[in-house]
Amino acid sequence: MKERLVQLEVLRYNPDTDTEAHFQRYEVMCQEEWVVLDALNKIKADIDPTLNYRWSCHMAVCGSCGMMINGEPKLSCHAFLRAYEGVIRVEPLAHFPVERDLVTAPDDFMEKLKRVKPYIIPKEKKPISEGEYKQTPAQLMKFRQYSMCINCMLCYAACPEYGLTPDFIGPAALTLAHRYNQDSRDGGRKERQEVVATHEGVWECTFVGACSEVCPAHVDPASALQQMKITSSIDWIVEHLIPGGKS
Amino acid sequence: MSRNPLIREVPPTSWYFRHPRYLRYMSREITSIFIGAYCVLLVVGLQRLSAGPAAWEGFLAALKSPASVVFQFLCLVAAVYHAATWFNATQKAMPIQIGEDFVPGNLISGAHYAAWAVLSVVVLFVAGVF
Numbered sequence A: 001m002k003e004r005l006v007q008l009e010v011l012r013y014n015p016d017t018d019t020e021a022h023f024q025r026y027e028v029m030c031q032e033e034w035v036v037l038d039a040l041n042k043i044k045a046d047i048d049p050t051l052n053y054r055w056s057c058h059m060a061v062c063g064s065c066g067m068m069i070n071g072e073p074k075l076s077c078h079a080f081l082r083a084y085e086g087v088i089r090v091e092p093l094a095h096f097p098v099e100r101d102l103v104t105a106p107d108d109f110m111e112k113l114k115r116v117k118p119y120i121i122p123k124e125k126k127p128i129s130e131g132e133y134k135q136t137p138a139q140l141m142k143f144r145q146y147s148m149c150i151n152c153m154l155c156y157a158a159c160p161e162y163g164l165t166p167d168f169i170g171p172a173a174l175t176l177a178h179r180y181n182q183d184s185r186d187g188g189r190k191e192r193q194e195v196v197a198t199h200e201g202v203w204e205c206t207f208v209g210a211c212s213e214v215c216p217a218h219v220d221p222a223s224a225l226q227q228m229k230i231t232s233s234i235d236w237i238v239e240h241l242i243p244g245g246k247s
Numbered sequence B: 001m002s003r004n005p006l007i008r009e010v011p012p013t014s015w016y017f018r019h020p021r022y023l024r025y026m027s028r029e030i031t032s033i034f035i036g037a038y039c040v041l042l043v044v045g046l047q048r049l050s051a052g053p054a055a056w057e058g059f060l061a062a063l064k065s066p067a068s069v070v071f072q073f074l075c076l077v078a079a080v081y082h083a084a085t086w087f088n089a090t091q092k093a094m095p096i097q098i099g100e101d102f103v104p105g106n107l108i109s110g111a112h113y114a115a116w117a118v119l120s121v122v123v124l125f126v127a128g129v130f
């Protein structure tokens, strides 16, 4: 099997002793088909057991291994070494507090996810005896793409609005609100609008579009946010400009 | 274990140099300045028109000065670029679903370009170019 020597420059931060982060250079023999996460695992196993980072599935499903790789938000289990030349710079996800080395604190994202009520709020509650809430394939397709999010937060690391205005609810959480709004079984849009149609909601988005470019699950958060801007504008027009109109 | 998270600040005035996509975004936003400036020019033109024939003739002559022609050309380029970014965005903002499938995005953006072309011809016709 073909091997090659890979150089990684990894951001290190120890909350117990450091006031600043610094880069540490590692040289590690890797197999040609490895990803950045494999290289980090090899470093941790053979060179430096103090290196910290998160991962779980190694197959772009769990969403826990997001990092900045040469400045770009990536799943490290999905970033093939062969795509990079020279020293590979690995940093924790941008725009999140660094807990230790490559581990960031996702608390803010988790809190924002909760605020958009990312679950079905049925139009009318019915007893279990009446059976399931049915949906046609066409109704499913209306939101399917937006249900593919793996909560990896790469879109938050790519979004300059979130970096500059941390109050912004942000791409993934707002997209999830859209996913439930678009669901034929759901009746919770009005409740979600209290978070969505605000300055911290979709109106903080200036359509940079970086979220959609970096999303590993092809969710296209930018499209969801633009669609919500249109529906929120229509709500406003109906409410304010049409006599007797209610949103 | 104690928590002492490190905040890495985003440089407020230079973040857009981090990736070409941010520069593309900034260039789209900057086109608005030209479009705003052109609107001011139109308002000045209206004001000149209301001030009588001599003022209006003076305004038209000023429009033909080299500096003014360069300015109008830059405004045109900015407006076309800005419009193109928005027409390209329409397929994301206004998807059309027919049954289980979505109408191809290029068709939605393409329809906007077509409508733009038709309206431009109408405007030029009304302006007496043909």
Ligand code: SF4
Residues within 6 Å of the ligand: A148, A149, A150, A151, A152, A153, A154, A155, A156, A171, A172, A175, A211, A214, A215, A216, A217, A218, A219, A220, A221
């Ligand atoms: S929308 Fe995409 S980039 Fe953002 S958290 Fe979900 S999967 Fe990750």
Ligand code: FES
Residues within 6 Å of the ligand: A055, A056, A057, A058, A059, A060, A061, A062, A063, A064, A065, A066, A075, A076, A077, A078
């Ligand atoms: S380890 Fe699960 S997404 Fe990379």
